[in-house]
Amino acid sequence: MKLSEADYSSLWAGELAQRIAEQRVRIENDIHTYGQPVLDSEIWQKALRQKHHNYWTVGSHSMSVCVAALRMSYWLEERGIHTDRKRIVRAALCHDLGIIGRDEKYKNNAVCCHRHPIDSIPIAREIYPDIDEETIEDIRWHMWPMCLMPPTNREGFLIILADKYAATGEGLPIDRLERYQKMLNISILSGMQTAR
Ligand SMILES: [Fe+2]
Numbered sequence: 001m002k003l004s005e006a007d008y009s010s011l012w013a014g015e016l017a018q019r020i021a022e023q024r025v026r027i028e029n030d031i032h033t034y035g036q037p038v039l040d041s042e043i044w045q046k047a048l049r050q051k052h053h054n055y056w057t058v059g060s061h062s063m064s065v066c067v068a069a070l071r072m073s074y075w076l077e078e079r080g081i082h083t084d085r086k087r088i089v090r091a092a093l094c095h096d097l098g099i100i101g102r103d104e105k106y107k108n109n110a111v112c113c114h115r116h117p118i119d120s121i122p123i124a125r126e127i128y129p130d131i132d133e134e135t136i137e138d139i140r141w142h143m144w145p146m147c148l149m150p151p152t153n154r155e156g157f158l159i160i161l162a163d164k165y166a167a168t169g170e171g172l173p174i175d176r177l178e179r180y181q182k183m184l185n186i187s188i189l190s191g192m193q194t195a196r
């Protein structure tokens with residue numbers, strides 16, 4: 001039997017929907033496995049109230065970064081490139097926690113931009129007393145290239161990419177955000193935005 005174009009697109013849509021559903025389960029598992037101490041912390045409650053990038057919060061932004069970085073990690077894994085998901089989840093959820101209380105702590109946005117990765121580190125250490133130094137490095141230098149040090153591991157690179165992706169989308173008006181997500185969905189990170 002010859003399949004029509006419509007058959008192919010519905011097959012493709014079905015496959016994509018299934019893939020997205022499977023990835024959602026996987027993302028939830030990874031976040032709960034490695035990120036539960038952050039989600040259970042008092043500071044996370046503050047993160048969900050601290051405004052960030054117009055209409056977002058530090059909490060919702062950090063979760064977007066985490067989901068995007070995990071999707072990239074799965075994509076790499078399918079191509080034989082390993083990344084450490086424990087490190088990704090820990091770094092993604094903690095990378096901006098230093099921003100909390102920014103209006104009281106920082107004189108202006110430039111100071112906040114420079115200081116918040118440094119201030120996120122003691123918070124991450126308190127939540128994860130066993131955190132490894134590479135994860136700390138990923139938090140410390142996540143603003144690259146606006147800071148000196150480029151990433152020295154794959155996970156750090158994914159955090160930087162996911163952070164830029166999330167921050168760019170969060171700064172857009174809603175109609176542009178939808179088009180931005182659609183464009184990336186097709187061209188770069190298949191399925192990533194649809195499942196957010
Ligand atoms: Fe940041």
Ligand SMILES: [Fe+2]
Pocket residue numbers: 061065095096163167
């Ligand atoms: Fe961020």
